[in-house]
Amino acid sequence: QVQLVQSGAEVKKPGASVKVSCKASGYSFTTYGVTWVRQAPGQGLQWMGHISTHNGDKNYAQRLQDRIIMTTDTSTMTAYMELRSLRSDDTAVYYCARDFRGGRVTDYWGQGTLVTVSS
């Protein structure tokens, strides 16, 4: 069955970086892309960006463009999202999701990774 398993919770200081992993299984990894979405505590969903696992093309949310890097490792079927220069308002649960139609539809989601930014 399709599964996306994310790395564990992180606590970071302001200004630091965090790298969240998302290991896929149960499907052909390069047939689908990966989308990242975050959710601050008690808040709604924020789309962060998409990466094609086929050719590495990326589409980042402009507001994060200077701080975010999405990568994939097809040999281990793992996607990564790194966010730099963390601020307190980056505290959120970060989700990866399998996507299709060029990143427009996300059908399977990881369990989420809580990233807490606090001094």
Added chain:
Amino acid sequence: DIQMTQSPSSLSASVGDRVTITCRAGQNIGSFLNWYQQKPGKAPNLLMYTASTLQSGVPSRFSGGGAGTEFTLTISSLQPEDFATYYCQQTYSSPFTFGPGTKVTI
């Protein structure tokens, strides 16, 4: 960025009720509209894409409609497992923005 709004922001309903949630886009997005259901502490679950295409495995009591700037998600007969927060998302242009959510409670 395309702004998405939802109404109502919350609603109280009973099992068996017919419930409709409205989502409006700040500009014409064609049919590039998804609906998700989210329960507390869980990841979102895709219900509908391209406004009216039911995702595999989603019960047929869920239906979607609309195009352009106004969309609806209807639950024909609310079930206990449907009490959750519902989000729309436009995928017409990046960033693929979400609506603020509609919380459905008992």
